[in-house]
Amino acid sequence: MQVRGVDFVLLSVSDMEKSRAFYRDTLGLKPAAEWPPYWYEFEAGDATIALGTPPPNAPQPPYNGGMSLALAVADVKATVDELRAKGVPILQDTEDTPVCHMALISDPDGNLLWLHQRKDGTAG
Numbered sequence: 012m013q014v015r016g017v018d019f020v021l022l023s024v025s026d027m028e029k030s031r032a033f034y035r036d037t038l039g040l041k042p043a044a045e046w047p048p049y050w051y052e053f054e055a056g057d058a059t060i061a062l063g064t065p066p067p068n069a070p071q072p073p074y075n076g077g078m079s080l081a082l083a084v085a086d087v088k089a090t091v092d093e094l095r096a097k098g099v100p101i102l103q104d105t106e107d108t109p110v111c112h113m114a115l116i117s118d119p120d121g122n123l124l125w126l127h128q129r130k131d132g133t134a135g
Contacts, residue, residue: 012090015083016135018127019052019059022078027051030062044110057135081125083134087112090126 024030031051034040040053040060049066052059061081084090088105091114095101102123103115112128 018081018083079123081127087128
């Protein structure tokens with residue numbers, strides 16, 4: 012597995028509107044993208060901060076509080092296959108979205124990691 016960069020940091024939030032107002036109005040971060048009502052992104056220099064709440068049909072691990080990282084990889088499916096062969100827990104197999112390919116794994120302590128491949132080819 013070769014990590015190209017960190018695509019985003021996900022902050023799990025309990026009150027999306029309150030959190031959006033905090034990051035936008037209080038901290039002054041510029042909104043970057045949104046998929047209402049569950050996901051909003053903000054520019055933070057060279058990083059992206061994503062705010063998320065669980066959609067009813069989503070796997071719950073990414074939204075159980077705290078943060079998780081999205082690691083940019085060149086090929087999510089190949090990376091999942093490689094890590095599965097090494098015994099890494101795959102929490103969510105490769106999924107296609109309008110903007111990316113993604114999968115969810117966990118480290119030995121149960122920390123959530125996203126494997127992330129932007130469709131536009133960018134990373135980090």
